[in-house]
Amino acid sequence: MASKGQLKLLTDFLNIPDVKVTHFVQDTSLGKILSVASLTSEVACPHCGQMSQKIHSYYSHLIKDLPMNGQNVYLQVNKRKMKCENCLKIFSEPLDFCEPKRNYTKRLADDILNQVKHSNIKSVAERTGVSESEIETMLKDLKKSLVGQKPQDLKRLGIDEISLIKGQGNYCAVLVDLDNSQLLALVPDRTQEAIEKVLLSWGIDVLSGIEEVSIDLWRPYKTLVEKLMPHAEVVADRFHVMNQVQEELDNGRKQTKKEVNNMDDKKKKTAKLKVLHHSKYVLLANSDDLNEAQKSQLEEVNKEFPKLQKMHELKENFRKVFEESINWFDGLLNLAEWLKQSAELFPKSQGTIRRWLVEITADFEQKTTNGIVEGINQKIKLVKRCGFCFRNIENFELRCLLAFQN
Numbered sequence: 001m002a003s004k005g006q007l008k009l010l011t012d013f014l015n016i017p018d019v020k021v022t023h024f025v026q027d028t029s030l031g032k033i034l035s036v037a038s039l040t041s042e043v044a045c046p047h048c049g050q051m052s053q054k055i056h057s058y059y060s061h062l063i064k065d066l067p068m069n070g071q072n073v074y075l076q077v078n079k080r081k082m083k084c085e086n087c088l089k090i091f092s093e094p095l096d097f098c099e100p101k102r103n104y105t106k107r108l109a110d111d112i113l114n115q116v117k118h119s120n121i122k123s124v125a126e127r128t129g130v131s132e133s134e135i136e137t138m139l140k141d142l143k144k145s146l147v148g149q150k151p152q153d154l155k156r157l158g159i160d161e162i163s164l165i166k167g168q169g170n171y172c173a174v175l176v177d178l179d180n181s182q183l184l185a186l187v188p189d190r191t192q193e194a195i196e197k198v199l200l201s202w203g204i205d206v207l208s209g210i211e212e213v214s215i216d217l218w219r220p221y222k223t224l225v226e227k228l229m230p231h232a233e234v235v236a237d238r239f240h241v242m243n244q245v246q247e248e249l250d251n252g253r254k255q256t257k258k259e260v261n262n263m264d265d266k267k268k269k270t271a272k273l274k275v276l277h278h279s280k281y282v283l284l285a286n287s288d289d290l291n292e293a294q295k296s297q298l299e300e301v302n303k304e305f306p307k308l309q310k311m312h313e314l315k316e317n318f319r320k321v322f323e324e325s326i327n328w329f330d331g332l333l334n335l336a337e338w339l340k341q342s343a344e345l346f347p348k349s350q351g352t353i354r355r356w357l358v359e360i361t362a363d364f365e366q367k368t369t370n371g372i373v374e375g376i377n378q379k380i381k382l383v384k385r386c387g388f389c390f391r392n393i394e395n396f397e398l399r400c401l402l403a404f405q406n
């Protein structure tokens with residue numbers, strides 16, 4: 001039997017407002033079991049609001065709390081059922097430290113969710129002794145608290161996508177606030193209807209406040225913006241425009257490799273293939289990011305393959321159009337010049353750029369998005385990497401939202 005002093009000490013240690021420890025048991029298999037009682041004598045009736053002191057009955061409730069010294073801690077609460085003196089209805093007293101119908105404290109749920117941010121459900125369950133289904137319930141409760149939270153002061157919206165399982169075309173649409181790099185929603189289905197549903201749930205006030213929407217080069221997104229946010233300016237995310245040009249350069253590299261492979265002269269063929277070996281990175285990367293060894297590798301590729309050299313130069317020039325244009329008009333002229341020079345070597349990119357000219361040049365004015373969408377994608381990829389046992393998309397979205405919570 002714990003002394004009064006020990007119970008006082010445990011009460012301080014437990015540190016839950018208006019709660020005192022009345023009894024303490026150390027159990028070898030379960031851990032610490034603290035019996036606690038509420039210090040408040042009056043409880044507001046949820047039906048009529050009247051404060052009530054009349055106790056109808058007690059019932060016992062076991063609640064898991066944060067571990068102490070590596071041991072599990074359970075709170076045994078003698079929960080009161082009150083009878084309202086005004087409306088005569090019977091109700092359970094609410095506990096500030098525990099959500100109704102949950103058998104763990106709020107602070108334990110916070111701690112577990114925080115761990116889920118950096119790990120996956122299964123290993124957090126193993127580590128903490130909280131079951132996987134309980135963690136899923138915690139996530140669902142979190143979702144309830146997040147749902148209905150509309151974006152605040154959203155001015156610049158980014159719509160992008162990520163593939164869930166690489167190579168299977170399993171895409172999710174990602175909605176982000178570009179001003180504070182926050183994830184707003186992850187839409188499991190990358191269809192216009194599914195995204196429209198999420199956008200509409202934000203309400204007309206939020207949608208009409210959006211001034212600019214950054215999208216990748218996908219027509220349905222543009223149609224959607226024009227439909228729901230007719231006043232917002234559509235900007236093509238330069239990350240995706242750049243991707244397109246890089247892809248075409250990479251196709252040039254593959255084509256070159258094919259031609260070399262078809263050569264009859266064996267000695268020449270081997271030498272040329274050696275130069276091309278692992279050349280994808282040095283060709284596609286930003287030239288400023290290459291180290292000395294990579295730079296000399298690039299030089300060799302350029303010396304051996306004039307067509308790739310020309311394509312690489314054009315790719316770098318394309319990047320500079322975005323990085324160095326000082327205003328919209330300057331950007332437009334630089335882009336026009338690039339289109340002239342690259343007509344022969346980048347036919348596919350030409351088509352895309354001409355089709356999206358308005359949206360691409362809008363980026364010169366806005367200087368919007370460089371890196372933001374990419375950064376968010378990276379963060380989601382991290383969640384994806386540690387979350388291979390997520391059972392469904394809903395969990396995945398929650399874990400992503402959790403990762404973006406401060």
Ligand SMILES: [Zn+2]
Nearest residue numbers: 045048084087
């Ligand atoms: Zn009442």
